[in-house]
Amino acid sequence: MKEDWISIILEEARSQGLTRQALAFPACGGKIDIDGKEILNFSSNDYLNLAHHPHVVDRSRQALEKYGVGATGSRLVTGTLPIHEELEARIAKEKGYPSALVFGSGYLANAGTIPVLAGRNDTIFADKLVHASMIDACRLSGAKLVRFAHNDFQSLESRLQEFPNLGNRQLILTESVFSMDGDLAPLKEIAALADQYGAMLMVDEAHASGTFGPHGAGLIRECGLENAVTVSMGTMSKAFGGYGGFIACSENLRKLLIQSARAFIFTTAPPPAVIGAALGTLDVLEASPNLGACLQANAAYFRELLQAGGLDTLQSESQIIPVVIGDNKKALAVSQKLREQGIIAAAIRPPTVPSGTARLRLSVSLAHTLDDLERAAELISKAVKNS
Ligand SMILES: Cc1ncc(COP(=O)(O)O)c(C=O)c1O
Structure with a gap:
């Protein structure tokens, strides 16, 4: 009786051809x-067919054997290992940013970062097709969420004019390679608008990391926009062949995230084997640009x-x-x-x-x-x- 509602929802999904299965x-x-x-x-x-690459597997195994299966603590307690710091330094260098911060997954990187960049009195402008992890993060932030037409910077500009900056923070969100359409955002035009309207810009490079730019550094780097994009987000779960998420940003923003990103603080640090694998992937990308x-x-x-x-x-x-x-x-x-x-x-x-x-x-x-x-x-x- 208490769970009757579940069957009703499942049947409705089935009748619309919307049943999801984890086969x-x-x-x-x-x-x-x-x-x-x-x-x-x-x-x-x-x-990039790296999930089974011998060097990636080897570096993962080395980390596993050296540190064990788990980081055994959250990042702010005892979970930060030398390899977490090594990975963050490598990501920052690759992405062309002063610093980087690793999260448990790409979802957590978005969920942790966006609510720190914008809060209750602020406005977030998001492309209509940005990933669910960004939308969930916007909801978590409590900021006003304004959507603009997909990859349409003129629509973004009219939204920026409609909701002008009244002294609070403004944040623009887009992906560089869109996850379900495979098209590319007009990053230069969006970055120019961010600059003109004094808004921060965060770009999700989940599907561009490893696949575009020098050494797979992504589209922000390929377009030379490191100074125009406030936060470059990526994941180790796509082209890297492994698991985990990260952002590249200024040193000050990294410090603030360590103070206040709940998805960074209140969870166990990513396990050594996945960090080792990501370091292995970066070696491969460096050797085979x-x-x-x-x-x-x-x-x-x-x-x-x-x-x-x-x-x-x-x-x-x-x-x-x-x-x-x-x-x-x-x-x-x-x-x-x-x-x-x-x-x-x-x-x-x-x-x-x-x-x-x-x-x-x-x-x-x-x-x-x-x-x-x-x-x-x-x-x-x-x-x-x-x-
Ligand atoms: C655009 C985009 N952002 C974020 C994520 C989340 O990344 P992760 O799978 O590492 O949690 C995904 C993947 O599902 C994605 O496609």
């Missing part, structure tokens, strides 16, 4: 083996193949390539059909994407060969056309 996968990465059959996985975020460029070249080739097969890939300019189907159940059926043909292409449905835009979210990985991309593009085009 167990036998392996991780862009190419996986299921019962002896090679499967091409276009739904992994291991873009072209990984991101190779990935983008393969992604451009895959996009061309899909477009030649009659598919619309929206404005994608990155390793993330959407193929919008629209209807939730149809998207699920196409995804299921492809699964039977050895292609994993997850159907992404509302509320992760706007209503009516259910899609296959395809992500290219360096685990895929050009042959793989050609075979997959043909199967995907056929499956969508026949849906």
